[in-house]
Every structure is written in C-alpha cells, then in structure tokens.
Amino acid sequence: MTWNKKKFFTYLALIISFSFLVSYQLPYYIYKPGGADALNPVVQVDDGYQSEGDMHLVTVSGGQATPIGYLWAMFNPYHDIKRLEDVFPEGVSREEYFQVQLQMMESSQQASKVVAYEAAGEEIEISYEGVYVVSVVDGMPAEGKLQTGDKITEVDNQSVKDAEGLIALVKEEEVGTDITVTIEREEEYLTETISLAPFPNKPEKIGIGIQLVTNREVTVDPELSFSSGDIGGPSAGLMFALEIYDQLTEEDLTNGYQIAGTGEISYEGDVLPIGGIDKKVVAAHEEGCNVFFAPYQNGIEDSNYQIAVETAEEIGTSMEIVPVDTFQDALTYLQTLQ
Secondary structure: OHHHHHHHHHHHHHHHHHHHHHHOOOOEEEEEEEEEEEOOOOEEEOOOOOOOOEEEEEEEEEEEOOHHHHHHHHOOOOOEEEEHHHHOOOOOOHHHHHHHHHHHHHHHHHHHHHHHHHHHOOEEEEEEEEEEEEEEOOOOOOEOOEOOOOEEEEEOOEEOOOHHHHHHHHOOOOOOOEEEEEEEEOOEEEEEEEEOEEEOOEEEEEEOOEEEEEEEEEEEEOOEEEOOOOOOOOOOHHHHHHHHHHHHOOOOOOOOOEEEEOOEEOOOOEEEOOOOHHHHHHHHHHOOOOEEEEEOHHHOOOOHHHHHHHHHHHHOOOOEEEEEOEHHHHHHHHHOOO
16 A cells, blocks of 8 residues: 555656646746648638748747756757747737737738739729827837827828838937827827837837738638738748749649748838748758748848848758849849749
8 A cells, every 4th residue: 555655756757857847937038949831721812822832931939948848949050049028029919919920920921912913913092091109008108198990190290101101200310209199089180299218128129119010901802811820020022922823823833843932021122121930941941942032121230031042051941042022133133943
C-alpha cells in the first residue's frame, strides 16, 4: 500500500510538472516562422484563370510563451522572445490589438485589389466612406475626447478623405501643437481641440494617440472574394496583388513555379517593409518555394531585402531572393521569368 501511494504521488507530481511546462503563461511573447500557404483558396476572382504554379501567403506565428516554449525558443535562431509590454501597445487591450490587425489585413486586401485591377486594365470604382477611430491609446491627448467608432471628417478645417491624408496634415507639426478635430458620432458633429504628443513606446513619433482605418468601398468587375480567416496585418499586400493579377490575366504569371514574398502595398503600388522577414524566408523555404520577393527599401542598410538575403544564406536555401520597391518590379520579374 505504501508503494502504491508513493507511485501515485510521483505520477501526480509528474503530471503537475508537465502541465506547468506546457500551459503556464509567462510574461513573454514568441515569434517564429509560420506557414507559406498557396493563395488559390484564399483569393477567388470570378471565372479567374488558373496557373500551374502558386503564389504563397507567408506568415509569422506568435503566441504567449510557456516554460517549455520559452526554452525551445532560446535554442532556435529564428524564434524571437519579446516582453509582452513590448508587443502590445500601452493602453490597447489584446482584443483591440488583434482587431486592428484584422482591419489592417482588410485594408491591405483593398489596396491589393485596386493595384491589381488597375494593372490588368479591369473595371474598378473607388468611393471613400470616411476615416474612423479604431482605438484610443491610454494616456495620450485623445483619451476622453475621441472614442472607437468616431468618424473624423476634418482636421484644422481641412477635409479628411483617408488616414494617409490625415497623417500628412499633422506629421510636420511639433509636440504641443493644438489641432482641431471634427468628428461625427451618433449622427452628431463634434469639434475637439487636441494637442500633439509623443507616443509612449515611440517617442520619435507624435500624434494625438489614435489608430485609424479608412473605409473605402471598392467595386470591381469581375467580382473578387477573400477568405483569409483570422490572419492579420498588412504584409500580404504584394502577394495578394500578384495573385489577383494572375487570375485576371490569361498569361500564367507563375510559369509553374512556387512564388512567395511579403510586403505591405500602397494604393499607388509601392511595396513597403514589414517585420519578421527572416522568419518568412524560413517558412517559404520549408514550403519548397522557388522565388521570394522582399521589400528593397531603395537599398538602405538593413533593408528587408538585405535581411532576407542573409537569412537565405544562413539556411542554405536555393530560393531566389528578389528585391522589389513596387508591384511593377515584381510583375516585370515574373513576366521575364524563364
């Protein structure tokens, strides 16, 4: 009987220890290579053309660290360990943060749609429905004056059409400058005077402490649908645009290859840098991709492209790393690919 009790408590201790190692959440967040999934099931143009190869959406996986996950990450070169407070902006809940990421994904899809349809010469119509507050940062000047869902119509008596225009209106101003913001809230128009201040985690950046999204209505023909699930962020913009263009045009843009890449895309077709590109190179390599597009950033030091090349050399991949500054750069490369 004594032996059975000892055995029972030994097993119980092991179960508790194992449970702690795999489920207890530490105040850290781990980023690691995610997937590199083909975009055919995600992007669907009505009666779109099919290709022999695939465009790939490359992701970074992230989650709060457990003890065993933390130890594993310490010995893996492409696993990054971050403190939770460095991942989630101060004053923004996790739910709000992930909601912003999903809205950034939606905005990225809209931009990629515009770029691809215009490049393919297809019918497209854009109407602007306003700029909306997604969240307000605690401790920043907008707190108590603006709230989630407010529609910003004017800044300093100048009409606001999109978030980029609003940012352009205030980015040259100095800390302490007062701006007048006109908003629409529950069918009423309100005017607030708000001072510009540095963001807590980015003192070099000033603002009033809000995150924005532009509500654009983009109508296209042929019709297009996305099914990206809970993937967030703007970094799939370039690959979305290439996939849409490939389905809109008869020529097989892939030439039978597996094409991956990353980069936020603007409505003008510029490819902008993103985070975690080393992990995305690893994910694309593990998926067996042949080509990887990386934002060149006009050749600056430590550009996404430079980091991607260094990572490719470290892991010994035969995948071609291609620098791009615009959608047209990527399109030209694929159109001349043998």
